[in-house]
Amino acid sequence: MVPRIAFTPGEPAGIGPELAIKIASSDRPATAARAQIIAIADPDLLQQEAARQGKPLQLIPFDSNREAEPTPPGSLHIVPATLAESALPGQLNPANGAYVLETLHIAAEGCMQRTFDALVTGPVHKGVINEAGVSFSGHTEYFAEKAGVEKVVMMLAADDLRVALATTHLPLKDVSAAVTGQSLQQVLTILHRSLRDQFRIEQPRIGVCGLNPHAGEGGHLGREEIDVIEPALNTLRSLGINLIGPLPADTLFTPPQLARCDAVLAMYHDQGLPVLKFKGFGRAINITLGLPFIRTSVDHGTALNIAGQGIADTGSLIAALNQAIELAQLRQAF
Ligand SMILES: NC(=O)C1=CN([C@@H]2O[C@H](COP(=O)(O)OP(=O)(O)OC[C@H]3O[C@@H](n4cnc5c(N)ncnc54)[C@H](O)[C@@H]3O)[C@@H](O)[C@H]2O)C=CC1
Numbered sequence: 039m040v041p042r043i044a045f046t047p048g049e050p051a052g053i054g055p056e057l058a059i060k061i062a063s064s065d066r067p068a069t070a071a072r073a074q075i076i077a078i079a080d081p082d083l084l085q086q087e088a089a090r091q092g093k094p095l096q097l098i099p100f101d102s103n104r105e106a107e108p109t110p111p112g113s114l115h116i117v118p119a120t121l122a123e124s125a126l127p128g129q130l131n132p133a134n135g136a137y138v139l140e141t142l143h144i145a146a147e148g149c150m151q152r153t154f155d156a157l158v159t160g161p162v163h164k165g166v167i168n169e170a171g172v173s174f175s176g177h178t179e180y181f182a183e184k185a186g187v188e189k190v191v192m193m194l195a196a197d198d199l200r201v202a203l204a205t206t207h208l209p210l211k212d213v214s215a216a217v218t219g220q221s222l223q224q225v226l227t228i229l230h231r232s233l234r235d236q237f238r239i240e241q242p243r244i245g246v247c248g249l250n251p252h253a254g255e256g257g258h259l260g261r262e263e264i265d266v267i268e269p270a271l272n273t274l275r276s277l278g279i280n281l282i283g284p285l286p287a288d289t290l291f292t293p294p295q296l297a298r299c300d301a302v303l304a305m306y307h308d309q310g311l312p313v314l315k316f317k318g319f320g321r322a323i324n325i326t327l328g329l330p331f332i333r334t335s336v337d338h339g340t341a342l343n344i345a346g347q348g349i350a351d352t353g354s355l356i357a358a359l360n361q362a363i364e365l366a367q368l369r370q371a372f
């Protein structure tokens with residue numbers, strides 16, 4: 039099977055276009071040869087970037103009626119979308135916010151209709167989309183809404199470490215209220231199922247962080263562990279899910295504890311992701327669990343400070359492509 043992988047390069051002023059050309063070029067990584075890679079992007083933007091890198095680029099119109107074939111070196115399959123205004127590396131322009139959303143919309147629709155076997159996203163700039171007048175907190179939430187799914191789970195993985203989040207893009211002041219028994223049960227159920235069914239771990243072991251320092255220190259530093267987290271874990275344990283914790287995050291993220299876990303559930307973004315990025319920034323992936331389609335992503339943002347310099351590293355994008363291809367092939371096999 040040659041999987042059809044949709045790829046959205048994301049923010050046009052960021053490093054996404056540069057990464058797209060590096061993936062397409064004739065000295066591209068071997069992984070790109072295993073799939074049909076369909077960029078959903080502005081063709082002129084890609085050609086300008088290819089010219090800047092001095093790499094010839096052939097854009098092949100994507101035809102869903104033709105049998106999937108690996109994208110030839112030096113080329114990308116393309117579904118065109120049009121920028122409102124030309125993009126300059128490193129310079130955000132709210133006028134192009136609608137373009138970014140259009141690429142995500144095409145990708146999501148194509149995945150839901152099974153035109154694409156999986157989606158790999160490049161980085162978007164959440165702020166500039168909001169400045170364009172659209173409330174947007176991240177791909178994760180956007181795709182959940184598009185797919186009509188109440189709950190999805192953001193998980194990042196690097197080497198043997200997997201970190202999932204109980205809450206995603208929320209101001210810190212709102213986190214405690216968002217960690218409810220119901221949401222924890224939903225998140226942990228999705229995580230357990232994905233580890234079992236997508237990552238083929240027969241009896242997944244999930245370590246769960248507390249929310250407060252020292253997991254609340256017996257209620258002296260916060261009661262969320264006693265009132266919310268432990269009861270939710272106990273309910274799930276009674277259903278046969280293997281859970282460790284809640285443990286203080288600074289205990290759970292130590293090597294002896296991590297050795298007992300196939301994944302860690304952190305309560306909020308910056309409790310879990312700094313650890314993951316310290317371990318594997320540049321080769322880690324982000325995957326959305328619980329969607330009706332496969333979506334992986336890079337571990338980094340738009341890197342506006344290096345856009346246009348030709349020094350963006352493709353490591354995480356290659357890892358995200360590999361993971362998407364593997365999951366698409368696995369889904370095909372079962
Ligand atoms: N998947 C996504 O769509 C993500 C988007 N973002 C967005 O990115 C924007 C910028 O975020 P920052 O916090 O500045 O993080 P960032 O990841 O864009 O940059 C952090 C540092 O890492 C470097 N860096 C990032 N990717 C690199 C690569 N591939 N090769 C070489 N160096 C690289 C940058 O130059 C910078 O010094 C924010 O608006 C955020 O919302 C952030 C994370 C993920």
Ligand SMILES: NCC(=O)COP(=O)(O)O
Pocket residue numbers: 175176177178179311324335
């Ligand atoms: N820090 C990871 C991140 O913000 C990615 O979010 P998303 O856009 O993939 O939802």
